[in-house]
Amino acid sequence: MTCDSDVELARLLATHAGVILLRLRTRRPVPASRLKAEGDRRSHDFLAAALAKLRPGDAVLSEEGTDDEARLTARRVWIVDPLDGTREYSEIDRDDWAIHVALWEDGELAAGAVALPGLGPTLSSENPPALRPAPARPRILVSRSRPPAYAEAVAEKLDAELVPMGSAGAKAMAVLRGQAEAYLHDGGQYEWDSAAPVVVARAAGLHTSRVDGSPLSYNRPNPYQPDLLICRPELSEPLLAAIAASRG
Template identity: 60%
Template sequence: MTGGQERTDGGFGTDHELAARLATEAGELLLGVRVEFADATAAERKDAGDKRAHDFLMAALSAERPDDAVLSEEATAEEHANTARLSAERVWIVDPLDGTREFSELGREDWAVHVALWQSGELVAGAVALPAQGVTLATPDVPPPPAGPAAPRIIVSRTRPPAIALAVREALNGTLVEMGSAGAKVAAVVQGVADAYVHGGGQYEWDSAAPVAVARAAGLFTSRLDGSVLRYNQADVLLPDLIVCRPELADAILAVTTAH
C-alpha cells in the first residue's frame, strides 16, 4: 500500500494509525451504548449505535483530516448524492456499525466498525474493529492466517446464505460457517476461522472497503465474483458482490463464480 499511509497531519499519526484508533474508539463507544440501552428495544439500540458511532467518526475525521472527504453509511441521502468526493484525492469510507442486527442482540460478537481510506484510485489504509472480541485488525501489518483444513470453510450470512456461496461449498467439498456482519466475516478469514467469504447478495462500498484493505494486507485474494477488481469511491456506491479467500483457493472459487 502506498500514498496516504505516510500522512501525519496535525501530529495525529499516520493514516494507518488513525484508522485503527478511530475504529477502536468507535467500538468502545458502541460497547457503552450496548450497556446504556440494555433494557431498550433492539430497534432503539440499533438507532443509538448507528447515530453515535457515525457522529463520533465524522467529528474525529473533520478534526484530524479536515481536507479529506468522507463517505459514511449513515450519511443522509443528500450527502450520499454529493459528487464532490468523486474529485477528491482522499476519501474516508466508513461503516460506523456493520452488523446492526448482531449488535442489537446482546451477547453476540459478530459485528464491527469499518474505517478505510481511499486515495488516488486505491485503498491505502483500513481498520476493522471487532469491539465485542476486543480485537482491531489494521493495515499495514496484518499477519496471514494459519494453515486451514483440507475441506475449506466457506463463511456465509446466518440469515441469507447466497446461492453462489452454496455452489462454491459444493464444488470445493467444503463446509459452511454462519456469521453476521461483512466485517466479521472477512475478519474470520483473516484470523483463520474460515477460508473464504463469497458474497452475492448486495452490499455497498462501506460494507467491504475496510475489510478488503485488511484482507489484502494479510495476503488474501480479493475480487468481484467475475474476477474483476473491487473499485471504490464510485458515483454508484453499490458494490454488490465480492470474494475474499486464501490465495490458493482463488482459482477454484472463480471457476464456480464466473460460470454462474
C-alpha cells in the same frame, strides 16, 4: 487525539467507536430497533467529527451520512461504516459486528482498520496477522440472512463447509484470523461494507475481487457493490471456477 499516520488514525478511530458502542450496548436494556439506530448515530457522529477535525481536507463517505458529490473529485476519501452488522449488535449475545474505517487515495484503497469490539481486536492494514495453516476441508462464510443462491453448489464442488455469520467485517476478519478460508457474498452491498475489510485482507495477502474475478473499485458515483469474494490465495482459482460453474 492527534495522529500523523493514516493507518494508525483508522485503527484509533475504529477502536474508539467500538468503545462507544460497547458502552451503549451494556447500559439498561432498550428495544433492539432503538439500540441499532442509536448505535449507528453515535458511532457516525464520533467518526465524522473526528475526521473533520483531524483530516479537514479529506472527504467522507459514510453509510449514515449524506453523500457529498465533492468526494468524486477529491484525492482522499474516508469510507466508513460506523456499525457493520446492526442486527447482530442488537442481539446482546452476538459478537459478529464491526466498525470499518478505510482511506481511499488517488484511486486506490490506501489504509484501513476493522474493529471487532465484541471479540476484542482491531485489525489494520499495517502488520496484519500472518495467515494460519489451512485445514483440509475449507470453510466458506456466507450471510446469515442472504447467502448466495448458488452457495451450496459451490460448497459441494469444493467439498467445503458453509458457515453463516453476520457482518461483512466480521466475516472478512474471520478469514484473516484463521476461522475460515473464504467469504462469499452475492446479494448487494455498498462500498462502506467492504472497503476497510478489503484493504486489511489485501495487506495480509488474501485474494479480494468480485465473484467473477474482476477487481473491486471504490469512490464511484454509485457506491453499490453487487458481490464480493475474499479468500486465501490458493483457493482463489478453484473458488472462482466453482462460482462460475454454479451461477448458471
